[in-house]
Amino acid sequence: MRTEHVPSRRAVVSGRASGVLVVLAVVLGAAFVLAPARLAGIGTRSGPYARRALVDGLIPAFVSYWESGDRRVPADLQRLVDYWCRFHVVKGVLSAALLIVLVALAVRWWRAFLRPGRRAGGGVAVAAAFVSVLALVSLAALMANVQGATAPFSSLTSVLPLGEPHGRLADAVGQIEQGLAHHPGAGGRNAVVLDAMVDDFGRYHAVLAVLASVVAVALAVLGVAAWRRFAAADRSEVRMRRTMGWFGVLSVLLALMVAVVAVANAGTAADPAPALLGFYQGGM
Structure with a gap:
């Protein structure tokens, strides 16, 4: 006589919890890619910046700051720096949330794989290992975004076209290079x-x-x-x-x-x- 295996209530609840965590991870991953620029632009006159618009606005603001000879950051550049800080804060919060979800999911699946008496589990181990790798990626993203939010000016300058600068930007970059070559004695x-x-x-x-x-x-x-x-x-x-x-x-x-x-x-x-x-x- 054949008997059907009926999953225990605990197994069903555990499966549902894992499913919820997977959905949360997918939602947070999509938000990390799609939402930061929009959320960082909330409450500002300019709204979210497209990459090209950010670069186009940054070049003249950066050059003006360099040519001013004033340590104080001018308003047009400060606006971009503040936006970039908020951008990294949003990405940092999302990556932190994603890291928590992925760690919780990885722990659940590793525990399931290592549970005494479990015969199969190759698929669970592969899934747990994959989620663990994603957790490490999320950790790296969290570190990078905390770094960017703490020093947004240096982070923002990474979007400047420094490989092939033109016009006033090329002049400013040349002067900066000359000053750095003689720093701290440059006058x-x-x-x-x-x-x-x-x-x-x-x-x-x-x-x-x-x-x-x-x-x-x-x-x-x-x-x-x-x-x-x-x-x-x-x-x-x-x-x-x-x-x-x-x-x-x-x-x-x-x-x-x-x-x-x-x-x-x-x-x-x-x-x-x-x-x-x-x-x-x-x-x-």
């Missing part, structure tokens, strides 16, 4: 503007150095926890030992990679002028 009426740009660029990299240091420590802690689970598991728990062993190795490798990023950005923050020169020369 002239633009020296205070150059100092402000160097300070902001240093802050831009200092923020990433701090964030990367925190993430590196967190990954190292996760790696140690995974190795402790590996060591505590019975030898008969092959799936648990194998998974925790891979978690431990990958976490430590990622921690080392992120630590390198932290050290590199800390060095740039300590002496930002050479890196900023490379940026204006099109090397970054």
Whole structure:
């Protein structure tokens, strides 16, 4: 006599919860791509900026700021900087929310895969691994957007066409390169503007150095926890030992990679002028 397997109430609830998390992840991922410019433009006269319009507005505002010789950012440039800050804040909030959802989903699926007595699970492991990779991407996006929101001026200048500048922008970039080559001894009426740009660029990299240091420590802690689970598991728990062993190795490798990023950005923050020169020369 054949009996039908009826899913338990707990399994049904767990499946629904996973489904809700998947839907949330899709919605947040779409919002991360489509919503930031619109949300950042709410309450402003200009509204959201298209990429071309942002560049077209930034070039004359940036050149005017450089030529002014005044450390204070003029209103037209400040408006763009404020917009860019809000843009990164929105993306940061969305990436943080997406990270939380993806971590929750990955934890659920890894636990399901490692549940004692579970025979199958290859598909669950693949899905959990894929979501874990997406969580790392979301973490990187969160770090980048916190960096951009903290130093929006330096972030905003990355959209300037520095590879092939023309007209007044080319003249300004040439003067900036000359000033950076002799910084901090460069004089002239633009020296205070150059100092402000160097300070902001240093802050831009200092923020990433701090964030990367925190993430590196967190990954190292996760790696140690995974190795402790590996060591505590019975030898008969092959799936648990194998998974925790891979978690431990990958976490430590990622921690080392992120630590390198932290050290590199800390060095740039300590002496930002050479890196900023490379940026204006099109090397970054």
